[in-house]
Amino acid sequence: MARNEYQNRLEGLREDVLHMGETVRERLGIALRALEERNEALGREVIERDYEINETYLELERECTDLIALQQPVAGDLRFIAASFKIITDLERVADLATNLGEYAGRAEREIYPDVDVGHIGERVDEALGEAMAAYAEEDVEACYAIAERDEEIDDLCERASELVIRDLIETDMDGAETERLFGEVSRLLLTVRDLERVGDHAVNIAARTLYMVESDDELIY
Template identity: 60%
Template sequence: MPRESYQEKLNALREDVLYMSELVLDRVRQGLESLQQRDEQLAQEIIDGDDEINQLYLDLEQRCVDLLALQQPVASDLRFIAASFKIITDLERIGDLATNLGEYTLDAGRERYPEVDIQAIGNAVVTMVEDAMGAYADKEIDACFDIAERDDEVDDQCSNASDAVVRDLIEREVDAGADESEIERLMADVSRLLLTIRDLERIGDHAVNIAARTLYMVENDDELIY
């Protein structure tokens, strides 16, 4: 009976880590929507909801610690608990990045760079995290390597988008007739957009981290950990 209770705790941990990922991804999607729609109310809800994610992270962290300290897990279970501990850390940080999207919405000026497709980049990284969590749930090794490869594509998208913003700033936006307040507004918009691109790229990096920990959990393979 004690061993069955222990296994139930492991199963419950897995389910709650997956629940946390769903909650976090929903916040990222809302963040992207708030940016696209300039929805300040939604943006504020995302910011206010960060405490819920933080508390869930702390609760799951404590459960991981308790399982490690009190249950003396065998090797495969030990890797699962350790991987889950690392994955919830990545999820909490993705939640922070979703909060950033809400804050960028509140600070946004007019959209100056419609050729930069923030939504496409956002959809790509959301899908990466979804697939990484699917690999964690189903112990899919091939998916872990696929996610790592897709991250290179996202990095290229982000680099190209950042280059487009800076190039546009240099070539078209700043002229001798611009007054100081207009230049300040321009620089604020440029900074916000570059930070948005950076944060989306970081979400992709966290997806790779999740895939790397899943690979280690299933195969005891640290190839993707860096």
Template identity: 50%
Template sequence: MPDDTFEARLDALRADVCEMGRTVTARLERAVTAYERRDQTAGRAVATTDGDINERYLALEGECIDLLALHQPLASDLRLVVASFKILTDLERVGDLASNLGGAVDAMAGDTVPSVPITDIGEMALAQLEAALTAYETGDPGRCHDVAAADTDLDQRCGAATNDLVRSLVNRSPDDVAATLADTKRYLLTVRDLERVGDHAVNIAARTLYMVENDAALIY
């Protein structure tokens, strides 16, 4: 006889993970928009309001542990709990990366670094994250593979932006390089963080594929 309470908790867990995903996605989107508009107030707001995501993460992590310990799920139910547990960690880290981007916006006033396509890269990372979360919500294995494939484009775009920035430094005088070093470092770290958002999106897709089809092909 099925355990209706357990099934309800599984449904609630999946819904809560999706809701946390929407919250994290919205925060990243606000950070990207703040960057595009050079809106320091909006960037600061994203950078300093990460506490609710951390609290939600801890609460849902506790729920996963309870489900594993009290119900000892098997087969597909076990995969759902384990995948959700790991996806929550990825979402919490994306929340941290969104805060980093907000902090970068707050420090942008008067910077002297050549234009870097942070907004375009941010939108690519955001689209990849949204696709991964849709795959989890709908249980779509095909979309999981699409997310993994899209990560190659994001990695290439991040690599090109990094190379362009480094090349611009090579063509500057030593005095100019010294004057722009702090701003350059911030841009490089921002590109790296957005690339990591894509990596977390791939992780979410990989966990989802494991959850839906017991296929670990994307896990690395």
């Protein structure tokens, strides 16, 4: 393969990874809206279109494999391809979490804990994901560290939300039928918070791989 063609494929890989990131963020946004509105139809849209993300992932996985197998890249090019492969894996998992959120939207019957601002947590994790993809696009090392620091804030938000729900559940007096219904709603809410926290973790993973790609620094990889 001519050097120019090889470089074009590398740049094409970067563009495709960024496009996948945009698509995943779009699906996450729809899932968050479905949760906010308790809109089963929107949630179903995210679930039914997840196969598109999976197909994109497989196509990019093959491209990464071909570039490594056929070109035997070294140094910076190898780190770029390896980081891109890891990042599409994180994006595919974020898409899976978005389908979970879409499913929870279909099961939500009422808002039982208005003090738990799932929408705010969702905004924060979506921002972190967007910033992580921007760091990858721009090879922005400082942004990578900032994303890792922001994750602590997201973790705190999720921890406080979970504690509020559990404490209130312990203190609430209910009869048998009401207890069963409340447990279902509490379970859904706790799973929602957990999955949003995981989206934030994947944003940090993307930042960590970007840092390694740019500077061969594995400080943020965990």
